[in-house]
Amino acid sequence: MSAVDRAFEALRSQNKKALVPFVTAGDPSLEITAAALTELGKRGAAVCEVGIPYSDPIADGPVIQASYTRALDKKIKLKSILETIGSVTPTLPCPVVTMISYAIIHRHGPEKFLDMAQAAGVSGAIVPDLLVEESDAFAKLCKERDFSLIQLVTPTTSKERAKKIVETSTGFIYYVSVAGITGERTELPPDIVDNVKWLKSQTDLPICIGFGINKPEHVHMLKEACDGVIVGSAIVRRLCEAESKPQEQVIQEVGEYADSLLDALNG
């Protein structure tokens, strides 16, 4: 059982839902990434998702894309990102998973990447450009190492494909709320709840919903159907303000924002 499985089992036993916050590694600095992870863990995040900056992200909207560009402009490398994650994981109360392009994993070599990630205490990965058809070899390696490979299901995924995806996924299922890129949205499609309910009937894995979620109202709408929500752009946008505001203030604001989402989830 991986650390991600244990985290969701603990939540289930308490009848709680998961907040999965996303931060971009190295934006605005690795120091702030570490501080944010610590704060989010303290506030009660179930799993922290760390975005590994990539030069050509396709699934990401303007906020996360810009954060990746800023981090890469500072010449931040995977090695230093994993060192930073490794510096907080021993004391973090929740597991950390990475959102990472397969371009980066392939370049380092899947085994070496897993060696490096696991040495840093990373418990799983979301690889948005590694489709289920292409993921056999990597999924096998992850399974051998008890490393969660969290796969995505979207509104355009057929039911037949979704069944295949849930079979090979571990940790949790990342349900993408909208056909589109990441980013804050005012309204979410009304059929999410039905889609997630159907998906739940196909798997025992927890299902977390991401893309577009940024308000407690969204959380209220979704919490009955899913096991958790993933919130990215709204946090990344707040964290990047640390370039112009005192760091402590920004971290505090992110913590309070996480509280507002947690209240909506479990309050």
Place this chain on the structure above:
Amino acid sequence: MESLGTASRNVPDSAGRFGPFGGRYVPETLTQALDQLTVEYEKAVKDPTFFEELKVLLRDFVGRPSPFYHAKRLSEQVGGAQIWLKREDTNHTGAHKINNTLGQALLTLRMGKKRVIAETGAGQHGVATATACAHFGIPCVVYMGEEDIRRQAPNVFSMKLLGAEVRPVTTGSRTLRDAINEAMRDWMASVEDTHYILGSVVGPHPFPRIVRDFQAVIGEEARAQSLERLGRLPHKVVACVGGGSNAAGMFYPFVEDKDVELIGVEAGGRGPSAGEHASPLTYGEPGVLHGSYSFVMQDEDGQTCDVHSMSAGLDYPGVGPEHSYWKATGRVQYTCCEDDDAMKGFDALAAAEGILPALESSHAVSKAMELAAKMPKDQVVLVCLSGRGDKDAAEIARLKGVKY
């Protein structure tokens, strides 16, 4: 790299693999549209009316077959083998790109999609897409890097005249690579009613195959013209390679003609240092970019490197997966030509033949001159002249420091 054996024309497989290259590395959201495109293309291939309709369009709208031209004065000046040109520059809209966009526009109609998006570097694909969409009355948005908009102003204006909306891309290096990223992002949100007319033999399966097939008309015609005019196949066939669509279209019909040497010419830019060229097959390594596994210019972390070419159409850090396959099988020799040499190729063809080649094609012309000089006079070097150079006039003036 380990050899993969003899290159076959019978690629890709059902997963879109050319040997180990190709495949699909895209977000899950796009799989439905890619599956739909795969199915619809398979149906089109089996439907004689589809290719008949395309053939008529290529004849009456594009002006095919394009000429097969003996560049006599240039050959004499070079002093070696005969240089022949496959004149894709004579196509409607001035480049080979129109062959693919008409084919994909027909597929768009077959799929019942209501909108088209595209990306463009040099603007030739943008103009060709805007033209095909105007021809069929399909609304069209073209993404183009700001740097390329600057370099290719006449094409930008043409696209607008043809009714397309040109969306400037201000991220990254503001070139073709970033335009592809933006087009993919748009497609993520619009897959239900939008077709993405990808402009080269790159991207996720089935694009590399579809674009190659639509461009194969270049090599098919050239092969037949060569047999008819020369009574034999050419000794060497040369084409420039950015993403590689004109080269794929030119080479593919010759792949099983073992006596024909195929030479792909990448953009050598200002030299071999990282960031100074756009030659992934010459200097890069296999990696993942824009949905497929192929040769890529990337750093030790897998981040895509910035690249340079004076030619906007070659200024791309990746290449089509079939080219990687041809490199690995040894079927095609890949080399590169630096900016200065490409400019010499441009000047030579303009002066000797009265033809302004596109800067992209100038790379192939320059390499062909170099090769021909070392070959006997009775041999033939065939060059794919992928496009015409009018679009590059302002940029060439700037590079030469000339005001006009």
